[in-house]
Amino acid sequence: xxxxxxxxxxxxxxxxxxxxxxxxxxxxxxxxxxxxxxxxxxxxxxxxxxxxxxxxxxxxxxxxxxxxxxxxxxxxxxxxxxxxxxxxxxxxxxxxxxxxxxxxxxxxxx
Amino acid sequence: xxxxxxxxxxxxxxxxxxxxxxxxxxxxxxxxxxxxxxxxxxxxxxxxxxxxxxxxxxxxxxxxxxxxxxxxxxxxxxxxxxxxxxxxxxxxxxxxxxxxxxxxxxxxxxxxxx
Numbered sequence: 001x002x003x004x005x006x007x008x009x010x011x012x013x014x015x016x017x018x019x020x021x022x023x024x025x026x027x028x029x030x031x032x033x034x035x036x037x038x039x040x041x042x043x044x045x046x047x048x049x050x051x052x053x054x055x056x057x058x059x060x061x062x063x064x065x066x067x068x069x070x071x072x073x074x075x076x077x078x079x080x081x082x083x084x085x086x087x088x089x090x091x092x093x094x095x096x097x098x099x100x101x102x103x104x105x106x107x108x109x110x
Numbered sequence: 111x112x113x114x115x116x117x118x119x120x121x122x123x124x125x126x127x128x129x130x131x132x133x134x135x136x137x138x139x140x141x142x143x144x145x146x147x148x149x150x151x152x153x154x155x156x157x158x159x160x161x162x163x164x165x166x167x168x169x170x171x172x173x174x175x176x177x178x179x180x181x182x183x184x185x186x187x188x189x190x191x192x193x194x195x196x197x198x199x200x201x202x203x204x205x206x207x208x209x210x211x212x213x214x215x216x217x218x219x220x221x222x223x224x
Contacts, residue, residue, distance in 0.1 A: 004152070031209035032209055032210070034212065034213070036215075041198070041218075041220065042217055042218065043114075043116075043200055043215040043216050043217040043218045044153070044200065044202075044215040045215075046212040046213065046214070046215075049210070049211075049212050051209070051210055089152055089153075091152075091153075093209060095166065096158060096165065096166050097143065097155040097158065097166055097168065098143075098145075098153070098155065098202075098213065099155070100152030100153050100154075101152050102150070102151055102152045103152055
């Protein structure tokens with residue numbers, strides 16, 4: 001059974017700092033891995049999607065990597081801003097459904 | 111804006127009642143998936159609809175049921191509501207088989223069961 005884990009559960013950093021969020025999964029038989037952003041009480045916004053055959057994807061200040069062999073992904077956020085404060089969720093696509101981690105709640109202090 | 115719309119945005123029900131949640135998918139998307147997100151948790155897959163039929167189901171009891179209509183919009187019905195059904199319900203639309211494409215989520219329906 002696929003399990004997705006995110007560490008840390010919460011993170012507080014000063015504005016301008018570079019940071020890394022971690023995601024691990026137990027079964028490497030995935031189609032893709034996605035990173036989402038969720039603001040309180042809101043839906044999910046897809047940030048990056050990495051196909052199972054890819055190693056990384058970049059969008060602006062965000063870079064996500066995927067290592068299927070070790071069952072790990074990281075989301076790197078450069079030069080963090082207060083507007084980046086949100087919960088970040090990773091999810092793997094397996095058998096047509098997304099399996100999510102519990103998320104990392106990020107707070108960027110001005 | 112993802113183009114996926116959900117209604118209502120908030121709902122309060124009492125235990126034992128029934129509820130219907132609605133979702134309109136993004137233009138060009140033929141598959142709708144429903145997820146339940148309890149407070150502080152990641153979303154959990156409920157089921158998926160494609161061509162008006164259930165196309166995969168998570169670990170949810172039969173009192174969770176759904177429909178998909180010819181225009182690809184969808185409903186989630188929950189009977190005999192329990193307190194633990196209180197959660198944010200999210201729908202996502204996609205194109206069947208397109209594993210290289212992002213899923214687009216609606217803003218969710220916040221259900222409170224008292």
